[in-house]
Structures are given as structure tokens and as C-alpha cells.
Amino acid sequence: MKITKIAATMLLGGVATAVMMGQANALEAQAFADRIIEVYKTIGYDVTLGEATLDGDTITIDGGSITVVSTPEAPMETMTFDTELTFSGVVENADGSYMAESLTIPDIDTDFAEEPAGHLSLVDIRVDGFYLPAGNPVPAIGLMQLYENFSTGALSITRDGEEVISIDSIQAGSTFNPQHGATELTDLTSNFAVNNITADLSTVSEEDPSAGAVIEALGLTSITGNITGDLSWSMADGHMTVHEFLLDFADVGALNITTDISGFTPAVLDQIYAMQGAMTAGGEMTEEQSQAQMMQGMAIMQGVSIIGASVRYDDAGLAPKLLDFFASSSGADRATFVEGIKAMLPGMIAETGIPALNDVIVPPVSAFLDDPKSLEVKIAPPSPTSLLVLMAAAANPAGLISALGLAVEANTAAPAAD
Template sequence: MKLNRTFGILLASTAFFGLANSAFALDGNEVLAKINAALEMSQAKLAAASVEVDGDNVTLTGATLTVSSAPQPLSLGDISLEEVAEDEGSYDIGKVTFQDLNVDKDGTKVTASDIYMTNMHVPATPDLSTVSNMLLAETFHVGPFSVAANGKEVFSASETNANYSIDDDETKVDFDMAITGLKADLSTVPDPKSQEAIKALGLETVAGEITMKGDWTMADGKMTISEYAFDFNDIGRIDLNMSLSGYTPALIKSMQEAVKTAEQNPDKAAGQQALGMSMMGLMAQLSYNGASIRFDDAGITAKVLDYAGKQQGVDGKQFAQSIKGMLPMMLGQLNMPDLQTQIVSAANAFLDDPKSLTVSAEPAQPLPFPQIMGAGMGNPADLVKTLNVKVTAND
């Protein structure tokens, strides 16, 4: 009797855990639906020929991404979602792996491998009120990428990495991106005149990297790009940075709605015109905090001066001197004495010893965009002072 009762308990336990397992099993179609609910804000939709679940993994077979602005869906192949966990209606995905890209069309072949995202959060109710309600992944990675034309590689990159990190109070997002191992083959440029300049400047092959860093605070919509640099060997480094306020979740939502309304308008021309007017109105909510652009020379300036001088029958140093002589007269038309003095001083220093050039516009306090546009149309000289424009060299 005891044995029968024990056996009965075991059977009941097995049945219970089996039912529990079934009740808490992942619903792959629900995961896809939640992803699409979040993508809807960007006017995009992810579809799959089939959805398969294996434990906590979901596979989307024959996936395609449709974006409203694109003429046709983008084929993504198979997508693997690993370590998928449900949390009160939202989903956390440990890793999203995409199929290698291999497209060969009209003599152009594009390949990319090792494409994935990690720690993706799919919100239960997507909106822009908090970071936890947004579709975000902590990292995005692409391995070797290349573009070949007629069998010859013309562009490639070793690796692309993008990272996002969220503050504990979910009010600020920090981000960075790096594209490393960039190579571009300019020897195939068809225009003879361009090819002559490319050879003279030693730019048949260009190599370098692109990096970016920044942060976004949701409460005041302050977006700061602290680094956006293009750094190429034997050429130089161009670094842009900027900061603006007012880019709030509410503004982003209004912009998305304006785009959606324009796209739904059967009269495309009228839709685009209305969109332009809407965007002008929305831009009025933004404030400009400051920006700058800096160039650090790595040898290209001397080559450019030599090449341009040769066209005039002089060497690079002589050509630099001729620029210095003409610059004050050329800038006189601006009718901005202070700025003209800065430009001439910086240009003279840079041409004598090419190290760096920096142009900055850092106002004493944030300026609303309508104020900047009004000043620009009224008196550009006053705008230059208001923006506190400075031009310096070799600093």
C-alpha cells in the first residue's frame, strides 16, 4: 500500500512539473510581437517565415525587416535569440545573432560576419518615458566587413562595436562606437583628374578608424557628442563635438508622429511639405549649447600645398606664402574684423607649421534655435559674437 501511495505521489509530481513547464514555456511569437511593438515607433516591422523555440532560445527563420522609408523589405536570413527570459511582460535577451551577410548584385559584393547584439531589453509597453520602456541592446558588433566591385575589394573594416550603458536611475544613457581597421582603395576612381590628385597625395589606399562618444540625459533632453573622430593614417584626424538641449522623449515622439503622418499622406509632395513645416516648429524646442571642429594634421597639408603649388609652378612653401598674402583681402568681404583677425592669425600659424586647426562656437549660455536663426538672417556679425566663434591653430 505504501509503495502504491509513493508511486502515486511521484506520478502526481511529474505531472505537476510537466504542466508547470508547459505553462512557463517561451512563446516565440509573443517575443516577436513584443519586438514589433517596440519597432513600430520607428516605423519598422520584423517578420519571420517561422518561429521555433528550444528551451530559452528562439530562432526566427527567414527573417525580413520592413522599414517605411525603404522601397522593399531587407532580408536578414535566420536570427537566433539566446537566453530569452520573460519579466512581467518584458523580455531580456542575452544574445541576438544574425546570419552572415553575403550579397552579390550587379558586380558589387557586400559581405559581413560575426554580427550580434548582447543584453537586449524588449519592453512590455514600449514608449519613450523611461529607458526601461525602450528597445535597447548594450552592445552591437559586426566583424569583418567588405565591399568589392568587379572582384576587387574597394572598402573594408575589421570590426565595428557600439555600446550603450544606462545609469542606475535610468535617466541617462552613455554611448560609444568604434569602426576599426578601415581601408579604402581609391586607385579605382575612374575620373583621370581625381586619379592624378590621388596619386600625387599618396591616397591610393586610405586606412584608419572612426570613433564616437556621447551621452543623453532624458529629463532636459541634453544630447552631448563629446567625440566624433575620423582618424586616417598619414592624413590627419578630424574631431567634431557638439551639445544641444531639449531633445526630450516628448520631442522625439512628436518627430516620429510627424514622419508617420507625412508617410501616410497619399499626396507625397504635400506630405513632405507638411513634414518640413512640422520639423521647423519642433526644432524651436531645441537649444544650442556649443560645438567645435578640430583638425590634427598627420602629413596631408604639406602634400596638398606641394600639389597645389606645382599647378602654379611653385613649391609648397611658396604656395603657402601666397595664400597668406591673399587671405586678408579675401576675408575683407565678411566685414567681421575680429573674426577676420582670428582666421588670418590661425591660418598663418598653421601654414608655417601644420599641426592643428580648431573652430569653436561656445556661447556663454544655451541659445534657443529660433534665436540663432533670427540672428543669422538679421545680422550675421552679431551672431558670430553671440555664438562666441573662435578660430585657433596649433593649440
């Protein structure tokens, strides 16, 4: 009899323990989900999530919704998803932050429009090193480290059953020094790639016949290419260099944007996030409040300086086609059409009221029109120059050109790869 009572007591104790553990697991899973909501709210995402459940160190969340909020007056449309989110290898750190080894999402295969019928499929969606920093407000250092790597497999978008856009894969990743999830960073590097983009533009004419005619005349009914980028960022002095943001399409051309700035520190980012939070949470602002926000923004950015920047276009066949097309449309041959544009350039610049632009723009643009190879607009101040100084210099456009070190170059050799 005594043994039976002991066994019953142990059984009841085990059941009670299991119930308590189940409650603790649900609470921990929900705490993880709540932290996702809080962290992403800081960067402008209004997130709702479905039920969160815990199994070992795996947390599963059953769907949710995301709204990108700009202002209280103009929030963007909410995107609802019923997809299961699986976070594997979840660890809660002593400071209240979370790290998951990976986040995986089931392949997407869904219709998104009825007329014309639109369908999207995306496979192999994965995030490695998913990080939720601690802190309230969430510090910028943490927000820089939300993931180590993001990747997908093939993306396909069809219109009435015909594929109009396809991408082989998407990849984005960062390397952190000293390590991912550190509360103090020295520097980071980031890169991304959208690989083997193919776009069928032949159906544009169904929506816009005039645009479709131009696309067909230029031989652009199908284009292929890649989009890539990489940057490096030092925390102590806020030196950020965008080494490449490149859109490169075969038989069309390559557009590359680079920037080099200093003073863009985590402290500056913290102030920007705080100001954005006040803007979205404070309701409609008065004119005085808007002016105060603008002054605050200027004060935040006063330590940010421009070292240099450039926008470069390397032609791969588009420019000659455009010149031929517009020449034919005007009833002239290409040489006559180009000479006409070159003759008009000084007058067009004169209308800006900035005569100093004439020497900067006319010679290189004329050279590009004669032989379209490359065209680049660069700024390179004599020394790093703050944004506020440049804004003040804008009162004297000629002085601003000098302060920026503005230059336009045509048909120069492409910079050597790092």
C-alpha cells in the same frame, strides 16, 4: 479493460496538451516578431519577418526584409535577407516588453554586385541585451535601450577578387542607469569603435581616372585608421555631451567632432518620433501642412540649447601634400601658392557680406597654411543659448557670431584626453 481506457485517455490528453502547447509557443514567438516590427517602425524602419518558432526560451526567425522609410514619396530600397535570426534567453516581462540575452546571426558571405564583381563577408555578428520596450506609442526611454552591446568580427569587401575594404571589428555599447530595460532612466553612456579600417583606393582610377590620379599623387592609394566615439546623456535636463566622434587615419589626419547641448530630453524625443510618424503615414503634404510641420518642429526644439561644439582637424601629413599638389598644378612653388591663397582670403570673406568674419577666420587660416598642424572651429555661447534664439540672431550675422561665441584656432595643442 479499465486500465486500458485510462491509459488511452491519458495518451489522448497528452497529445491534446502537446498540440495546445505548440500553438501557444507559435503564438508567443509570433508575438515577439510582431513586437520587433512595431518597435522598429517607430524609428523609421519598415520590417517584415519570416516564420518565428520557439524552442524553450530561444526564438528563431527565418529571414525578412528592412526598408528605411524617409517619406511616402521617397522610401529607400528594401534590403531582403534570408539569414536566420536566433534570439536566446528570451523573456516576456509583465509590462509586455521583451528581453533577449543575445541575438546571433550566421556569418555573411555573399556577392552583392556582378560588374565589377563585389563580394562581402562579415563574421561573428552578435547583439547582447536585445530589448523590445512595451507601450504604444513606444516611449523614447525604451527606444534608447534597444541593445546593450553590438559587435562583429572581421569585415571584408572585395572587388573582382581583390580586397578593397577590411575592418578588424566593430563594437558599440551602452551603460544604463539605473539598469538596462528600466522604464525610467537617470542617465546613460554610449561608445562605439570601428577598428583597424584598411581601404585600398588604387582602383578608384578605374571608375574615375581624374580622382584616381589625385589619389595617387597624394600617396593615398592605401589608408588605415579607426573611427571611435562616445557620449553621455542625462535624462532630467536633457544634457547630452558627444565627447568624441573621431575619424583618425594614419599619415592623413584626424577629424574630431564634439557637441554639448541641453534640453534634449526623452519628452522632446517622444514629440520628434510622433511628428516623424505623422509625416511618413500621412501621404503627400500640402505646402500649408509642410509649414505647419516646420512650426511644430521649431516648437519642439525651443527648449534645446547649445552649450558648445567644435570641429577639429589635426594633420598627419595630408595638408602639406595637398598644398604641394595644388601648387604644382598651378605652376608655382608651395610658398608662392600659399601667399596667393592668403591674399585671396579677405576678398572671399567680403563676398559673404559678413565683414566680422574677417578677424575670426583670416589670421588662424593663414597660420595653418603657413604651418599645417591643426585647425579648429568652435562655438561657445556666453551662456546656453536655444536654437530658436540663434535662428532669430541669424538675421544679424555679426550678432550671430557673438551669440555663438564663434572662434577659429590654428596650431593649438590637442585637448587632453578625459
